Amino acid sequence: MTSPASSSAAGLTAGELARYVDHTLLAPGATGADVDRLVAEAVELGAYAVCVSPSRLPLTVPVGADLRVATVCGFPSGAVRAPIKAAEAALAVESGADEVDMVINLGAALAGEWGKVGHAVERVRTAIDEAGGGVLKVIVESAALDDDQLVRSCLVSREAGADLVKTSTGFHPAGGASVHAVEVMARTVGGELGVKASGGIRTWADAVAMIDAGATRLGLSGTRAVLAGAPTS
Numbered sequence: 001m002t003s004p005a006s007s008s009a010a011g012l013t014a015g016e017l018a019r020y021v022d023h024t025l026l027a028p029g030a031t032g033a034d035v036d037r038l039v040a041e042a043v044e045l046g047a048y049a050v051c052v053s054p055s056r057l058p059l060t061v062p063v064g065a066d067l068r069v070a071t072v073c074g075f076p077s078g079a080v081r082a083p084i085k086a087a088e089a090a091l092a093v094e095s096g097a098d099e100v101d102m103v104i105n106l107g108a109a110l111a112g113e114w115g116k117v118g119h120a121v122e123r124v125r126t127a128i129d130e131a132g133g134g135v136l137k138v139i140v141e142s143a144a145l146d147d148d149q150l151v152r153s154c155l156v157s158r159e160a161g162a163d164l165v166k167t168s169t170g171f172h173p174a175g176g177a178s179v180h181a182v183e184v185m186a187r188t189v190g191g192e193l194g195v196k197a198s199g200g201i202r203t204w205a206d207a208v209a210m211i212d213a214g215a216t217r218l219g220l221s222g223t224r225a226v227l228a229g230a231p232t233s
Contacts, residue, residue, distance in 0.1 A: 009211035014230035015046050017207060020218045021226075022070055022099075022196070023047040026170070035059065042067055045223055049099060054088060057095035070099035070137075073124060076171035078103030078141070082120040086127035093131035100128055101137040101166060101196075104157070109140070109149055114156050121160035137164040137196055137217075142181035143174035150181060154188040164217060165189060168199030176200030179213045186214025204229030 009017070023042040025034060035056045042050045043061075049068035052059065059069050071092045074080040080088075089100045102124050108116040121138055128134045138157040142150050154165045165185050167177040176199020185195045197210035198219025207218055207226050220226055 009208040014227040018046040018227060019048050020211065021047040021223050022049045022051045022217060022219045023223045024051040024219050024221045026053055026072060045227060047223060054092050057092060057097055059096060068098040069096055070101060071097045073100050073102035075103050076169040078106045082123040085120055086123040089124045090127040090131040093128055093134050097134060099135035099137060101139055103139045103169060104153060106141050106144060109145065109153050114152060118156040118160045121157055121162060125161035135163045137166045138162040139166040139169055141169060141172050142167040143176065144172055147184055150184050151188045154185050158189055158193055162193055164194035164196050166196035166198055170199035177210060179209050182210055182213040182215050
């Protein structure tokens, strides 16, 4: 259950780039019909995964489709106590999620309370494993952190058992992914973890820049529009 390894994105086809994509719908007002359309579109486009709110689990994925199911935990604020995040993650896995994207306690990170940050990641890691296993992505909200805080967030996440670190929820007023943040994160984890760029990636050029910066996964809500920008020759 791995996404593509990070490498130069020059020459990627639309189909190849689609395998980096978590096709995402986390709008609070999304209906069941909206989620059904998301899944159908993800299968059509060849996305790696869909990412939906936990209340939308379990999902029905077409038989034979090469599509993973991801959800979120402690989303979008991260200001949820560790046992609640752990319980939410466990229920998600029990409800069919292959992957869980949890939000760190951003206030703790900004205050330098790294033990609190790491404790929550550890609790969620354990909960996922005990519920049957799955991929853990840790959302560090990179646009709200300085470089030192970003590096420390990635290191703490790695030590606590994350599989990937992720830039953003897409809901924070500070903004979403940036090439600089992805470069810092990729350099910090050194290939030991994946890096997911998410938030504000709207064009083919944006997506390629993130992959070239070190992203191994992309969170996109406008996947069709991004793929439509692929070079034709």
